[in-house]
């Protein structure tokens with residue numbers, strides 16, 4: 001078989017992306033994804049480490065959100081989506097027909113760009129997930145709600161108004177409420193799609209501090225357009241371009257000595 005230079009480069013990059021001594025929560029191997037006939041992810045192979053923060057960066061339209069939503073199969077809500085390749089989560093193939101999607105999405109929770117609380121009380125927002133899992137008793141729900149709000153660093157601000165509407169909270173508080181809602185079903189992984197892009201600097205700082213605390217207990221994968229943010233909060237960073245992973249590195253290394261010229265150009269604002 002004749003391999004082109006491009007093939008060699010891809011093989012080298014894939015080896016780099018998959019060699020890791022740290023234990024991995026996701027092992028992604030040769031993942032491709034199409035929306036109809038348009039390919040949005042190309043030959044993505046990487047091992048995402050357990051715990052800590054992994055940032056996904058890259059210019060608009062390069063496949064960051066698609067990649068994130070593939071990890072808990074939310075992307076399949078788009079009917080034209082087709083995938084090939086494998087993603088194992090704790091060594092279990094997430095694309096297997098045996099996968100229980102409700103369980104998968106509880107274990108791998110998601111927080112979106114725009115805070116999206118339900119038009120319900122603060123308490124009922126956080127209790128929503130546990131209730132769907134069959135916990136109906138208020139006495140049992142109350143400590144779950146309290147603990148989740150504490151972990152989301154929101155408890156002190158809302159403990160005296162748990163039964164007022166979540167929509168009365170500020171944007172930053174709403175985002176922390178959405179994080180609390182996600183934590184209430186005891187996930188292991190939290191996917192965050194530009195969670196601070198709709199927030200002011202003070203609220204952004206609070207969410208970043210929260211992420212820094214949560215990463216001790218959870219594996220966090222965050223899409224961000226903000227290079228400083230990726231640098232500040234992540235342990236590892238993946239740079240995506242046109243659906244491919246160009247580089248996946250320790251963030252300190254990536255932001256000081258990127259190994260690919262395209263990464264260097266992107267993180268230094270020369271394109272994107």
Ligand SMILES: Nc1ncnc2c1ncn2[C@@H]1O[C@H](COP(=O)(O)OP(=O)(O)OP(=O)(O)O)[C@@H](O)[C@H]1O
Nearest residue numbers: 035038040058059060061062063064065066067078
């Ligand atoms: N529901 C969809 N149907 C068809 N194509 C889609 C859909 N969602 C995304 N795409 C396409 O897939 C590609 C990757 O999009 P994606 O939203 O994953 O990129 P992104 O890097 O997250 O972009 P941004 O930074 O602008 O949010 C784009 O070409 C986009 O147009």
